[in-house]
Amino acid sequence: SDGIEALLSWAKDHPAAVIRNKAARIRSDLSELTARRKADDAQREAEQRVAKLKAELEQTQETLRAVEAGGRPTAPAPTGTKRSKEQLGAIRTWARANGHQVADKGNPAKAVLDAYDAAHRTTNLAAAS
Numbered sequence: 001s002d003g004i005e006a007l008l009s010w011a012k013d014h015p016a017a018v019i020r021n022k023a024a025r026i027r028s029d030l031s032e033l034t035a036r037r038k039a040d041d042a043q044r045e046a047e048q049r050v051a052k053l054k055a056e057l058e059q060t061q062e063t064l065r066a067v068e069a070g071g072r073p074t075a076p077a078p079t080g081t082k083r084s085k086e087q088l089g090a091i092r093t094w095a096r097a098n099g100h101q102v103a104d105k106g107n108p109a110k111a112v113l114d115a116y117d118a119a120h121r122t123t124n125l126a127a128a129s
Helices: 002-012 017-068 085-097 110-128
Strands: none
Touching: 002 017, 017 085, 085 110
């Protein structure tokens, strides 16, 4: 970076206009790239937060439906039991928000299901205390 900055400083003060113009274009391009990277990072962070909040909302809505139906809130299904499409969707959303790679359809990998169950078991236990 220091070498590039020294080169751009040299070019900025060069007697040839073509060299000065190249240095100005490079600085402008670097500025645009920096701004774009910041915007992309902010967008990715916002998308991850939205995915995480959607997963939490889906889980809370599922709990609310169970309570409204006269039941008790249920703990996440143990691995190996059949889960509804809604539960699998919530798990996929949660997994993506927490850095797991999952397909758009089908059952998530056992490791993802275990991680989801562990995370929600901790949440449910904390809420019960």
